[in-house]
Amino acid sequence: MFNEANTVAIILTLKLALIVTALLLVIATPIAWWLARTPSKLKAVIGAIVALPIVLPPSVLGFYLLLAMGPNGPVGQLTESLGIGLLPFTFSGLVIASIFYSLPFVVQPIQNAFEAIGEQPLETAATLRAGPWDRFFTVAVPLAMPGFFTGTVLGFTHTVGEFGVVLMIGGNIPGVTRVVSVQIYDYVEALEYADAHQLAATMVIFSFIVLLLLYTLNPNKRNET
C-alpha cells in the first residue's frame, strides 16, 4: 500500500511516539502529582512553564532547541562533554524535543485527575496505615486512571502530529528524523500531491480513530458527577 520511503517514515513516527509517550508517563506523573498537591507558591510558575509549549509556536521552540542543543548552547556543551555529541539531526534529539513539546498534554490530564481525587480517599488510606508510596500506587493512581488514559493518548497523538519542531532540528534524514509530517510537507512542496494525499489521508483517519476511541472509552467526567 505504501512505498518504501513512506513505510520507513511511518515506522519511524510510531517508534518516536511510543518512546516519547513511555518516557513522558515517567516524567509527567511526579510533576502532575506535585502540581496537584503542593501548597507552594512555585506552583503557578512551574505550571506556567509546563504549559508553555501549548501556546508557543513550534518555530520558537524549535529555534531555541536548535540553539540550546548546538555547540555553543548549554545543552550542546553538556552533551559534547559527556561524549554523546550534538543532538540535532539525531533520533535522540527528536525524542528530547518531543518530550518538551508534548509534556503539557500528558501532565495536565493527570494533574486534573489527581486534583479530582481530593483529600478524603488518601486520608482514609493513611488511617489504615498505608504509607505514602502505598497510598500513591494503590489509591491515587487507580483513581486517576482516566487522566492517565487521556494523557497517554494525547501525548502519543500529539507526538505523531508534531511538525514544526522536527522541521527545525531534524535535518530531514530518512529513517532517522524524516517523520510522516515532514514527508508530507516534502511531497506538497515538490508538488507531488498524489503521494501527499496517501499519507495525509492516513493521518486524518488515524487521528480520528484514536480520538473516537478516547471519547468512547473514557466518557466525559462531567457526566459522572
Add this chain to the structure above:
Amino acid sequence: MKHKISLSLFIMLSAMSSAQATTVSVAVAANFSAPMKDIAQEFEKETGHHLTLTFGSSGKLFAQIKNGAPYQVFLCADDKKPGKLENEGLSVPGSEFTYALGTLVLWSANPDFIDDNGEVLKQKQFIHLAIANPALAPYGVAAIETMQKLKVLDNLRSTFVQGENVAQTYQFVATGNAPLGFVALSQVFQAGKLTQGSAWIVPAELHKPIRQNAVLLSKGKDNKAAETLLAYLKSNKATAIIKSYGYKL
C-alpha cells in the same frame, strides 16, 4: 453587531483597494531575501511605491501562486517555475527575465574549517554536511551536481542533513549544528566580502548555472508599480546591489 462588523470590514477592504495602486506584493525566493530588502528600500525611496515582500522556498511560493495567492511579482530561484506559470496562464507572457545568477558556496561558521579548494569534502572529517533539499531547492541541485563532479557524492551521502530551503540550510550551519554546508553566496557575502566563517566559492563550471528568473504574475498585470519594479530590477542601481551580494549577471 453583525452589521457593525460587515461595515468595518467594508471600510477596511475599500481602504486596502485604494492603496493597491501603489502597493506591490512580491514573492521572493529565500536566497534573495537580503538583497531584495536593500533593493526594496531604494525602490520605495525613489518611487514612493510600497512593496510587500513574502519570502519562502520557490516551491512553496509556486504552489501558493497556483492556488490563487495575491502576489503580483515572483522572484523565483530557478528558471523552470516561471515558465510553468506562463503555460498555465498565471503570468504575463514575455515578462520573464533572469535577474541574477546564483553562486553556490561551501560555508562554515568556523573561520578555519574550509580551505580554498574544497579539499575538506574529500577528507570528510565532519559528521554533518548541510544541503538544501535537492527535490525542492535549486541550490540543493547545484550542490549535488558539484559533489558528483568531484566524485565525492556517494562517500558523503550519509552525512547529509537537509534544510527545506537554503535559508534553513544556512541556519543549520550558522548555529554550528552542521559544521559546514552548501548555501547561497548571498547569505554569507556582503559588500564584496565574507561576513563570517570560512568558505569555498564553488567554481561555476562544477554545476549547471543557477538562473534566477523573475516574472510578472497575472495579478500584477495592470499594476504600474509592479512593472516599474521589474524595470527597476534591471537598473544599474539594483544590479549593483545584486552583485554586491555575490550574484553574477
